[in-house]
Structure formats: structure tokens, C-alpha cells
Amino acid sequence: MLKLFYASQTSAMAPHILLQDCGLDFQLARVNLDQKTWANGDYNDINPKSYVPTLQVADDRYFSECAVILEYISTLVDNRYTYAYGTNNYWQERTWLNYIATELHKNFISPFRHGNWLPNTADSKQLVWQRVAPRLRYVEQHWQGPWLMGDTFTAADAYLFVMTNWLHRLDYPIEELPRLTKFDARMRQRPSVAAVLQVEGQPHSLTDSQ
Ligand SMILES: N[C@@H](CCC(=O)N[C@@H](CS)C(=O)NCC(=O)O)C(=O)O
Known part of the structure; x- marks a missing residue:
């Protein structure tokens, strides 16, 4: 199993x-x-x-x-959560997954922490926000809706929710990103996420x- x-x-x-x-x-x-x-x-x-x-x-x-x-x-x-290999949508989703992993996920990790952790001081939180905010704005601007890639809930949505959840945990102003704010709320209503x-x-x- x-x-x-x-x-x-x-x-x-x-x-x-x-x-x-x-x-x-x-x-x-x-x-x-x-x-x-x-x-x-x-x-x-x-x-x-x-x-x-x-x-x-x-x-x-x-x-x-x-x-x-x-x-x-x-x-x-x-x-179910990806597209047929080699199609335009497949490569688009691969691009998003890579973007979330390297541009978002890793930039949420503070270089000042022991190990590999989210920031926990005012300075490190500020630094991390400077890095992630423009990258999140990119997601906001390229949002298709209602999910990241349009009508289909994909693996990229599950990964992106980790980041919007971290915005709440770190008290970052998620409301500056209205599409991501709606997405975060929509995810929390999905029975599997709850x-x-x-x-x-x-x-x-x-x-x-x-
Ligand atoms: N490159 C890895 C990074 C995974 C990662 O950073 N995991 C964090 C939690 S979000 C962790 O376990 N950190 C503990 C550590 O590295 O000591 C991936 O994409 O899965």
C-alpha cells in the first residue's frame, strides 16, 4: 500500500x-x-x-x-490530475509545477533558519515576502479560473494551496491577491482538502x- x-x-x-x-x-x-x-x-x-x-x-x-x-x-x-503526455496542457502544467517548486516553494524557505523552514522572525519574514510577492503576483496575473489552469482541478492546484495556506500561517496579506484569495477559499471547501x-x-x- x-x-x-x-x-x-x-x-x-x-x-x-x-x-x-x-x-x-x-x-x-x-x-x-x-x-x-x-x-x-x-x-x-x-x-x-x-x-x-x-x-x-x-x-x-x-x-x-x-x-x-x-x-x-x-x-x-x-x-486525473494531469493531462495527456506531450499535449500543450501537459507542458503548461509541468511548467506550473516546476514554477511552484522552484520559484514559490523554495523561496518561502528562509535562508536564515536552521534546516529548511519557513521564516520566523520579522526580518526573515520581510525578506521572504520580498521574494515571494512578485512571484505570486505572476500567478495572480496568469490565473485562468476557477482553478489555476481553467475548469479542471489539477495537481498544480494541490501544490499551490500549500503556498496560500502558508500566506495565512505567516500573516502575509493574501487579500492583495484576490484570485488567490478566492482559490484558497475554494480549496478549503473541497471535501478532500477539509x-x-x-x-x-x-x-x-x-x-x-x-
Ligand atoms: N525539493 C523538495 C523540498 C521539500 C521541502 O522543502 N520540504 C520541507 C517541508 S515543506 C522539509 O521537509 N523541510 C525539512 C528540512 O529540510 O529539514 C521537494 O520539492 O519536495
Whole structure:
């Protein structure tokens, strides 16, 4: 059975949403990102990159990198969250997934933190906002609606919701981005997303543990 290694309200929430949304059987394994442990011991034995998400797909087969995991999950359900390989929409979605991973996700991570974490001081929050705000404005300007790519809910929406959720967690002015604000609200109404937020519970701490 598929097993998703996750920490609450991190990027692992995106594959968690797709797994919940598509109705496949899966298990969750919660990771302590401070200690790099999980219920059975050292998390680095699962993923030597030391971060989540990791998706275990067989006894000895693990996938990492959020965008890749999202695409993989979609292939298990007739590409429900992606488009036929090679089509214009396929490449457009690949472009969005790469943009979210490299321009948004990584820019939310403060260079001043121990490990790989969201910012937690006024200075680092300001710096991160300077980086992510123009990149989020790009998304806002190229929004098709009601979802990022138009009428179809895709893997890119699940990944983008991680970012809009972080805007709330970091008290950033999401209202400056009206389309993303509506998107965030629409996502929270989707039953799979509501279920995931409830199961994951409180986000992992923004406080340094050392
Ligand atoms: N390149 C990875 C980055 C994953 C990542 O940054 N995960 C964060 C949570 S959002 C994490 O686990 N950080 C803990 C650490 O790196 O120590 C991906 O795209 O999946």
C-alpha cells in the first residue's frame, strides 16, 4: 500500500490532498522534522534528503520531490490530475509545477533558519515576502479560473494551496491577491482538502528547536 511520509501543513500536504481526493488506499507516517524521526526510527533511512514528502510505493521503492510525487499519483488514477503526455496542457502544467517548486516553494524557505523552514522572525519574514510577492503576483496575473489552469482541478492546484495556506500561517496579506484569495477559499471547501486539514491538525512549529 502507498505510504506518505509527511509533517503537518508542509509541502507534503499536496500529495496528501491528491491521495485523499482520488480515493486510493494509503497510509500516513508522521515525521518529526526537528528530530528527523518517525514511528520506526531514523527518517534519514527513509529519505536521506531529510525532508518531506516521501511516497513509499513498494517495500523498497520510495519517491521524493513533491512535483514528481504529484505527477506519479495522477498516473495511478488515469492521469486525473494531469493531462495527456506531450499535449500543450501537459507542458503548461509541468511548467506550473516546476514554477511552484522552484520559484514559490523554495523561496518561502528562509535562508536564515536552521534546516529548511519557513521564516520566523520579522526580518526573515520581510525578506521572504520580498521574494515571494512578485512571484505570486505572476500567478495572480496568469490565473485562468476557477482553478489555476481553467475548469479542471489539477495537481498544480494541490501544490499551490500549500503556498496560500502558508500566506495565512505567516500573516502575509493574501487579500492583495484576490484570485488567490478566492482559490484558497475554494480549496478549503473541497471535501478532500477539509479532511486533510483536519487529519494533519496543527502545523509543525515555526519556532527553532535549537
Ligand atoms: N525539493 C523538495 C523540498 C521539500 C521541502 O522543502 N520540504 C520541507 C517541508 S515543506 C522539509 O521537509 N523541510 C525539512 C528540512 O529540510 O529539514 C521537494 O520539492 O519536495
